[in-house]
């Protein structure tokens with residue numbers, strides 16, 4: 001097992017900025033890379049705001065917040081991932097875009113680096129085919145918001161080595177998370193269970209069965225869920241939900257994707 005000393009996070013969006021924050025909070029120097037300068041700026045701001053909330057709550061000292069921020073180096077250049085022990089990719093949920101990015105990372109990074117994708121739905125084995133050492137490629141599926149949620153699903157591809165898996169499980173613990181060794185989609189995986197629920201809730205709205213607020217209320221009052229499935233769908237992002245449902249649909253050939261997932265006028269249900 002390798003002990004990870006530093007990492008690069010590719011993507012400074014909702015997930016990438018959260019992953020960079022928890023890695024830097026665990027003491028790792030982090031290079032956070034995004035193709036968009038605006039996204040990098042927003043990602044750094046999100047991290048500073050999140051740390052400022054912890055300082056206000058009294059759970060983090062101001063000097064520690066400053067040290068965490070300093071450990072994160074934002075960069076627009078993929079080549080800056082070259083020295084990383086671990087590269088965690090959290091870019092758009094698009095297989096072609098991810099594969100092209102992994103090909104570039106494969107050329108830029110050390111041969112002994114571990115490569116992890118935060119994909120919600122794309123096969124780890126298929127992504128691993130884009131790199132020279134698929135045995136060092138693995139899925140690290142974080143949950144949103146990353147600094148709060150305590151689970152990482154560690155997903156092995158067909159060729160992921162036990163050593164890479166052990167390395168990532170050990171790192172997950174250092175990040176303060178439980179590592180659940182999940183299986184490849186479309187088999188056992190949180191989204192296999194969650195997404196059909198969200199999908200049916202969207203169908204219920206689409207077919208005029210109930211308003212989004214009413215569906216969410218049933219789950220909060222009747223099931224003691226902290227939030228209803230439609231609020232959760234907005235929180236995850238309808239585009240992300242749609243991509244996952246399409247992967248599940250191809251894998252299982254039994255769920256339909258309701259047109260409303262793609263056609264909500266402002267990209268939200270409520």
Ligand SMILES: NC(=O)c1ccc[n+]([C@@H]2O[C@H](COP(=O)([O-])OP(=O)(O)OC[C@H]3O[C@@H](n4cnc5c(N)ncnc54)[C@H](O)[C@@H]3O)[C@@H](O)[C@H]2O)c1
Nearest residue numbers: 011013014015034035036039090091092093119120144236
């Ligand atoms: N949002 C969630 O709740 C959630 C939860 C778990 C996993 N995920 C997964 O995490 C990944 C990212 O999701 P997100 O919600 O953070 O998306 P996001 O849209 O907030 O962020 C994606 C970022 O990737 C950047 N990017 C896109 N292509 C790039 C490239 N080629 N090189 C460098 N940067 C690039 C974009 O500029 C953007 O800032 C997806 O694979 C998604 O399925 C999302």
